[in-house]
Amino acid sequence: MSPTVEALLAKLSIRDLAILDDLTQLRLLSTRQIQRLHFPVAEGHHLTGGGATKASWRVLTRLERDGLIAHLEGRIGGTRQGSQGFVWQLAAAGERLQRRRRGSGTRRRYLEPNRLYLEHRTAVNDLVVQLRELHQRGAIELLTVEAEPDCWRPYTGPHGIAQTLKPDLYVVIARGDFENHWFIEIDLATEHLPQIVTKAKAYRAHASTGAEQRRLGIYPAVLWLTTNRARAAAMTAALKTDPSLPKGMFTVIPTDEADLFLLGTGASP
CATH class of the missing domain: 1.10.10.10 (Winged helix-like DNA-binding domain superfamily/Winged helix DNA-binding domain)
Known part of the structure; x- marks a missing residue:
């Protein structure tokens, strides 16, 4: 028994x-x-x-x-x-x-799970481990980590169609008196650049509802972590080609620069 x-x-x-x-x-x-x-x-x-x-x-x-x-x-x-x-x-x-x-x-x-899902989930959770270690060392104050599906945000899209924004993570880190809010996407270079732009448009559509702003007073920045600097540069360039995307909403960096970025000492490409 x-x-x-x-x-x-x-x-x-x-x-x-x-x-x-x-x-x-x-x-x-x-x-x-x-x-x-x-x-x-x-x-x-x-x-x-x-x-x-x-x-x-x-x-x-x-x-x-x-x-x-x-x-x-x-x-x-x-x-x-x-x-x-x-x-x-x-x-x-x-x-x-x-x-x-x-x-x-x-x-x-x-x-x-299939291999692609396993590799992606492992990469997402590597970042969660990294964040928790930084918090335990006192390097950052980690206030919130929401993984899927808790970080998903339902909203009403064009023509009243129900949509769901699906980031990989939602993270809040405090630095002194300020809080940094991020939706985070992990990119393993398996998607074509037009798919990245399409995902960015989903963030723009979600932001336009004002739901997050009413809850937080701000809209979280969107951080993409990707495989290397060349991929980060290509993704950044693709996002800049669409004038409808809000400037300053999106940042793309290589995964190996995440520590410096999260600590507030790294520069985005």
Whole structure:
């Protein structure tokens, strides 16, 4: 007989529950990402990378044994990455437990994602991990992180047609007395440039409703993180070719410059 939700809850630590919460919000996390979030190599935590790796694997295999999480068939980085390349999601018991904890009656189906979705989701969650690490170090004050679908914004488009703006993330970071609000898009150079412009037009249409401005007093800036500087330059140029797009709304930078940009010390292309 499978253990009850109450029996499972009684066995779980605060860290166990935090891992389940992250998998609920972010859907898929690699062993490496979970290790960075919950088994940091820092003073007062695991002092060596090896210790953190062993501790994280011990916890993950226990949660898997209890039916709370499961890893996908595929791995990030291929089989040479070993257990560090495993990608985890909630399993059936974990999903039931989380619904009980959150008072939600909505059941989510967990399917094996295709490779493109997995790579994109991993890139999005890499940024979330990066933001959380900057916050933990005191480098930024991370006020809000909304992942899909929480960051999606329904709105009424032209001719009264219901639309949904679907950013990858919505993030709020405080710097002193100021707050920076961003809708964030992760680009893996898999879309043609006209598709990027079309997505930018969706932001323009959403902004024109004024819904976000009424809620926040401003419209969030839109930040695209992409593969390299050449791709960033090409995307920036494509966005500038459409005069209907608002100036200053969109910024495109390479992913490896995200730290400096988020800290407010980097310059956009």
